[in-house]
Amino acid sequence: MLSQPADMDPTEDAAPPSSWRDVLAEHGHRFQLYARQQARNDADAQDILQEALVKAWRASGAKERLEVGFVYTYIRRTAIDWGRSQERRTRREQRSLRDSIWGQSTPTVWFERTLETDERHRQVEAAVQELPPEQQEVLVLKIWADLTFDAIARTLEVSPNTVASRYRYGLQNLKRTLSTLKKA
């Protein structure tokens, strides 16, 4: 049984608490992105997000509130538990079998695709998805979830200095990858 993130002070970095419906409307796409970053495929990401939202809602008092920071913490914890679960591993294998039969194994799309999305944006998205997971998740939480280094450190249960290092190394790796693509 996971413990509530009691050491989190959700008001320190976040806006005043809103109803869970408002939080879902405003942050749902960010939650979804982080769940996709943590999961192997979109179906798992949706399942993880659902479970994490309920846990975060209960940890927020099980009434109208939903603390944004709790959601990110529970997405991560739930994804870790899912990775260990044999039952879900079997389900993933079945999905992989289906994908291989149907020839429809496609990477999950993380970002909006529009007619205006240029090739550069697609390269950036591909490069982000190739980062080491620990750098990738810091970038996702910093840039698109818009969390502070302190909030990210609480979510990942590491020191803020570690978060800052991973962030810098992640950007440097991305820069290197994109420079290579540009030359190619």
Added chain:
Amino acid sequence: MSTPSPDPLPEDLQELERTLTALKPEAMDSVSQARMTAAILHADATPEALDETSAAHNFPIRQAIWGSLTALAASIAIAFGLISNSAPLPAPSAAEVPAPILVDNTPLSNPIGVPEYATQVSAQSTLQNVVDEGIIQTESQRRMRQLRTFYLDTVSWTDPATESKLQLSYQREELFLIPVDAI
């Protein structure tokens, strides 16, 4: 107490930050929104505090209504030798949306029309919508919350001899009656 800000990033990495910020995370589609909303509403209606051994925890009472196929827009994609991806069925309009139990890989019986030699390779149920139909009273004077859920079931078979494939998709409706007088 906040940690002091780290050293500022060099200009080239700041420019990369601006490029990354221009990417917008994909929005949640309406089905995902409904599913997540339903998950929290369902959690609200079914507190964990209930003793699992008690009769009051004996829910949900599930009645699969297969006959609803004719009432809903059931689409059947039959494609021996072809893979047909049926278009998503339009979900009914939602009122409140609670109760989200996602049933994945539910064993589904072999419907009429599938050859006996075909091997089922996958079965998946996807929650499309949930409608809270409010509180009802049963004949035994028990107060129950009536929730109606709509699923899209997709089952795939393959013929090992010819490698032809069959995929059937159809909508399924479930009715949940959840005791509320124990809450």
